[in-house]
Amino acid sequence: MKTKVELLGVVQKLPITDDNQPDLAKLNEPFMAKESVVKVFCSGCGHTSEITKGILDSFPEFAPLANLSLDDFLDKFVQVRRCVICDTKWRKAELVNINRVT
Numbered sequence: 001m002k003t004k005v006e007l008l009g010v011v012q013k014l015p016i017t018d019d020n021q022p023d024l025a026k027l028n029e030p031f032m033a034k035e036s037v038v039k040v041f042c043s044g045c046g047h048t049s050e051i052t053k054g055i056l057d058s059f060p061e062f063a064p065l066a067n068l069s070l071d072d073f074l075d076k077f078v079q080v081r082r083c084v085i086c087d088t089k090w091r092k093a094e095l096v097n098i099n100r101v102t
Protein backbone atom coordinates (compact mmCIF):
# COMPACT_ATOMS: atom_id res chain seq x y z
CA MET A 1 0.00 0.00 0.00
CA LYS A 2 1.21 3.50 -0.77
CA THR A 3 1.95 5.81 2.12
CA LYS A 4 0.05 9.03 2.61
CA VAL A 5 3.13 11.00 1.64
CA GLU A 6 3.26 9.17 -1.68
CA LEU A 7 -0.43 9.78 -2.28
CA LEU A 8 -0.69 13.34 -1.08
CA GLY A 9 2.81 14.74 -1.19
CA VAL A 10 4.74 16.28 1.65
CA VAL A 11 2.72 18.92 3.39
CA GLN A 12 3.28 21.37 6.17
CA LYS A 13 1.27 20.89 9.34
CA LEU A 14 -1.54 23.38 9.82
CA PRO A 15 -2.53 24.52 13.31
CA ILE A 16 -5.73 22.99 14.73
CA THR A 17 -8.26 25.64 15.72
CA ASP A 18 -11.48 23.54 15.59
CA ASP A 19 -13.63 26.53 14.64
CA ASN A 20 -13.36 26.28 10.87
CA GLN A 21 -16.33 26.36 8.52
CA PRO A 22 -16.33 24.86 5.03
CA ASP A 23 -15.90 27.27 2.14
CA LEU A 24 -18.74 26.72 -0.34
CA ALA A 25 -16.69 28.09 -3.25
CA LYS A 26 -13.87 25.64 -2.55
CA LEU A 27 -16.27 22.71 -2.21
CA ASN A 28 -17.81 23.53 -5.59
CA GLU A 29 -14.51 23.95 -7.42
CA PRO A 30 -13.75 21.26 -9.98
CA PHE A 31 -11.43 18.50 -8.80
CA MET A 32 -7.74 19.07 -9.46
CA ALA A 33 -7.21 15.38 -10.23
CA LYS A 34 -9.62 13.59 -12.53
CA GLU A 35 -9.43 10.48 -10.30
CA SER A 36 -10.86 12.37 -7.32
CA VAL A 37 -14.38 11.51 -6.21
CA VAL A 38 -15.12 13.77 -3.26
CA LYS A 39 -13.83 16.84 -1.41
CA VAL A 40 -12.68 16.53 2.17
CA PHE A 41 -13.04 19.41 4.60
CA CYS A 42 -11.28 19.34 7.94
CA SER A 43 -13.01 21.31 10.67
CA GLY A 44 -9.87 20.99 12.79
CA CYS A 45 -7.51 22.99 10.57
CA GLY A 46 -9.82 24.30 7.84
CA HIS A 47 -8.04 22.57 4.99
CA THR A 48 -10.06 21.46 1.97
CA SER A 49 -8.68 18.67 -0.18
CA GLU A 50 -10.00 15.92 -2.40
CA ILE A 51 -9.61 12.17 -2.39
CA THR A 52 -9.81 9.33 -4.86
CA LYS A 53 -11.80 6.12 -4.62
CA GLY A 54 -8.46 4.39 -4.05
CA ILE A 55 -7.86 6.44 -0.90
CA LEU A 56 -11.44 5.84 0.27
CA ASP A 57 -10.98 2.11 -0.15
CA SER A 58 -7.47 1.97 1.31
CA PHE A 59 -7.75 3.79 4.61
CA PRO A 60 -9.83 2.42 7.50
CA GLU A 61 -10.73 5.99 8.46
CA PHE A 62 -13.06 6.01 5.44
CA ALA A 63 -14.41 2.50 5.86
CA PRO A 64 -18.01 3.71 6.45
CA LEU A 65 -17.89 5.44 3.04
CA ALA A 66 -16.03 2.79 1.05
CA ASN A 67 -19.12 0.90 -0.09
CA LEU A 68 -20.93 3.92 -1.48
CA SER A 69 -21.25 4.39 -5.21
CA LEU A 70 -19.86 7.48 -6.91
CA ASP A 71 -23.39 8.88 -7.29
CA ASP A 72 -23.66 8.92 -3.51
CA PHE A 73 -20.96 11.61 -3.44
CA LEU A 74 -22.79 14.01 -5.74
CA ASP A 75 -23.36 17.36 -4.02
CA LYS A 76 -21.70 16.04 -0.88
CA PHE A 77 -18.37 16.34 0.84
CA VAL A 78 -16.62 14.47 3.58
CA GLN A 79 -16.16 16.38 6.80
CA VAL A 80 -13.45 15.22 9.16
CA ARG A 81 -12.41 16.44 12.60
CA ARG A 82 -8.73 15.88 11.84
CA CYS A 83 -6.84 15.27 8.63
CA VAL A 84 -3.42 14.27 7.42
CA ILE A 85 -2.49 17.96 7.20
CA CYS A 86 -3.03 18.74 10.88
CA ASP A 87 -2.77 15.24 12.37
CA THR A 88 -1.44 11.80 11.50
CA LYS A 89 -4.71 10.58 9.98
CA TRP A 90 -8.24 11.55 9.09
CA ARG A 91 -10.63 11.24 12.02
CA LYS A 92 -14.42 11.01 12.30
CA ALA A 93 -15.23 11.12 8.60
CA GLU A 94 -18.86 11.83 7.76
CA LEU A 95 -20.66 12.61 4.53
CA VAL A 96 -22.33 16.04 4.51
CA ASN A 97 -24.63 17.67 1.95
CA ILE A 98 -23.02 20.68 0.31
CA ASN A 99 -26.37 22.48 0.49
CA ARG A 100 -26.06 22.46 4.27
CA VAL A 101 -23.14 24.88 3.88
CA THR A 102 -24.22 28.50 3.98
Ligand SMILES: [Zn+2]
Pocket residue numbers: 042043044045046047081082083084085086087
Ligand atom coordinates in the same frame (compact mmCIF):
# COMPACT_ATOMS: atom_id res chain seq x y z
ZN1 LIG B 1 -6.89 19.12 9.33
